[in-house]
Amino acid sequence: MPSIFYYAYMQRALLVGFLLALLVACLGTVMVHKRLSLIGDALSHSSLAGVALGLLGGFNPVIGAMAACVVAAFAIEGIRKKLGNHSELAVAIVLSTGIGLAGVMSGFVKSSADFNSFLFGSIVAISKFETRLVIVLAVVVLFSFFLLYKELFYISFDEQAAAISGVPVGLVNAIFTILTAVTVSIAARTVGALIVSSLMVVPVAGAMSVARSYKSTIVWSAVISVSSTIGGLVLSFYCGLKPGGTIVLISVLWFLLLHIWKWAAGAKTIGKGA
Amino acid sequence: MLQKRTRKLKKRLARMLVLSMMAGIAGLGMGCRRGFGKEAQGKVKVVASIYPVYDFVQKVGGDQVAVLMLVPSGTEPHTWEPSSRDMLVLEEADMFVYNGAGMEAWAEDITQSVQNKDLMIVEASCEVELLKIDHDEDHEEDHDEEGHHHHGEFDPHVWLSPENAKIEMRTIMEALKKADPEHAEIYEKNFQAASQECDKLDAEYRAALSPYEGKHIVVAHEAYGYLCHAYGLEQIGIEGVSADQEPDAARMREIIDMAKEYGIKCIFFEELVDPKVAKTIADEAGCQTAALSPLDGLTQEDIDSGREYFSVMRDNLNSILKAFA
Known part of the structure; x- marks a missing residue:
């Protein structure tokens, strides 16, 4: 069997896969706690609308994708605040808008190759530039994630309490929104929307079943996300x-195994207690 | 007082916004209507499924027919589906020509649901000797199975050999003669001219490629079975017979190794499929990339700039020769 490290495209896939898995797991932990777990889906579809806009308007589609992602992310933030208890609907509304816009505008794009290349990034075909x-x-x-670690931690659990105790909620949310939007738009083009939107949620869900603190949730998510990516490759x-x-299925397997483990461990302690 | 006025203003603004949105949507709907225009009057109205068939109908029909192409130019036909607007076009047409052999998975649905009783339905490839998709060669694993879901067991890209193009044009000519017997002679004459051009193209291919018999070409998707079969080449497809799928890492490795083993100098990509994968493989194996058109969807710019079946086939021949040189 040839070595996996012998081929340059696999070296790039492993490196980029590792980095993006780490990033997405960190961002995902915050998003899941903010009840915005499907934000990856919504943003990657919106970025597609941006691509179409870029191709139609004659400017760089990558910039179009990023801009659309940022707009969509802020739209989610804005709508979320208006909806109160039903804040998760904000994601669904932006998701629908993104799919709708991309669908309509793709009809005007002349060459399907340009369009598809943004829709289906592939982790085994990553360029040096990417x-x-x-x-x-x-x-x-x-860097920003660790710098804002405490603020994000506070906001994730209770936004109002964070604001009262002096955290600049608006600013932190805005920075984080932009970071998420840019990450999703780049990752969707590089490794595909499926990997991004799944790794934002599934590893966090697995982590939450075993982790006892916010920090260990992040660590577990990162471990699950990275190992799924490398294992899948x-x-x-x-x-x-x-x-x-x-990659996605391995992360789901992690989720199931951790849940079974937790259940078994729980059964044992209950048995001891009785 | 002021509050009341702003509220009124807001209301008016909202009303205007809603109305203009509705007007916009209605305007879009009206602008989109497509069909046979006035200039189609008195001509045979033909709807062709994909570009090669469309071009063949034009070549044989000449000025006597009005042709519309169902799959819009620049669209990958493997992933296209007809809309209700496309069905409307079929209701007013005289003839529907499709390639067949599994190329248009939706053709059967269309022909069954169309209500136009006078519509003549022509499968252009019906006289062509079809090649089976070979599962053993260049694919040790059967991982290309899933790629064939709407293709069936035959390779549908028949038009990529000039010999088959001629057969398809003959089928179209016979159909046009039946539909419009008055102009039978013209169709016969047009067909003869195109058929001679096919022979010429065939001779060019044969002469140019005969020194390279048994050589391999690496292509984006395995569309060139008939071309390779006719001129003694072998194709290695990054993807199976249908385009637009994500490759797996093992298949990429296989192709890189094969490209190195056979000393391949050029990896071909298609204009309608993202060249990312082809470029990655080319970088790795130290070769170049070039476009090779399977002709299944020319862009509107190509068509406007006068490219058609014969010129694209000649461009393809030049690209292949450059890869061997």
Whole structure:
């Protein structure tokens, strides 16, 4: 069997996969706690509308995608505040708008190749430019994430209490919204929307079943997310499975195993107690 | 007082906004209507499914027919589906020509649900000797199974060999003669001219490619079975017979290794499929990339700039020769 590290495209896939898995897990932890778990879906579809706009308007589609993502993310924030108890509807509304706009505008785009390349990024076909872009993105996002760690932690659990105790909620939310939007728009183009939107949620769900604190939730999410990505790439390389789907399914497997483990552990302690 | 006025203003603004949105949608709907225009009067109204068939109908029908293409130009036909507007066009047409052999998965649905009783339905590939999709060669694993879901067991890209193009044009000519016997002679004449052009193209391909018999070409998706079969080449497809799928890492490795083993100099991509994967493989194996058109959807710009079946086929020949040189 040839070594997985022998091929440059696999080296890039492993590196980019590792970095994005880490990023998305960190962002996902905050998003899930803010009850916006489907934000990855909504943003990646909105970025598609931005791509179409870019192709139609004659400007760079990558910039179109980022701009659309940022607008969509702020729209979610705005609508979320108006809806109160039903804040999760904000994501659904923006998701629908994104799909609708992308669908209508794709009808006016002349060449389907341009369009599809943004819809289906593939983790095994990453260019050198994209690799560099992801490295820069990773540095910026991880740095801000740790810098704002305490503020984000507070906001994730209770926004109002955070505001009362002096956290600049508006500013922190805005920074975080932009970071998420930019990450999703780049990641969707690089590895595909499926991986981004799934890794934002499933690892966090798995982590929450075993982790005892906010910090350990982040650590567990990152471990699950990274190991699923690397595992999926290895399986794809040696067994010929489609990488995107495999990565997502491994993370779901993690979720199931952790839940079973928790249930078994719970049963044991109850048994002891009785 | 002031409050009341602002409220009134707001109400008026909202009303205007809603009205203008409705007007906009209605305007869009009206502007989109497509169909046979006035210039189609007195001509045979033909709806063709995809570009090669559309071009063949034009070549044989000449000025006597008005042709509309169902799959819009620049669209990958494997993923296209007809809308209700497309069905309307069929209701006023005289003839529907499609390639067949599994190319248009939706053709059967269309022909069954159309209410136009006088519509003549022509499968252009019906006289062509179809090639089976081979599962053993270049695919040790059967992972291309899923790619064939709407393709069936035959390779539908028949028009990529000039010999088959001629057969398809003959089928179309016979159909046009039946539909419009008055102009039978013109159709016969047009067909003869196009058929000679096919022979010429075939001779060019044969002469140019004969030194390279048994050579391999790496293509985006396995559309070139008939072309390779006719001129003794072998195709290695990054994807199976249908385009637009994510490759897996193992298949990429296989192709990179094969490209190195066979000393391949060029990886071909298609204009309608993202070249990202082809470029990644080319970088890795140290080769170049070039476009090779399977002709299944020319862009409108291509059509406007006068590209058609014969010129694209000649461009393809040049690209293949460059890859071998």
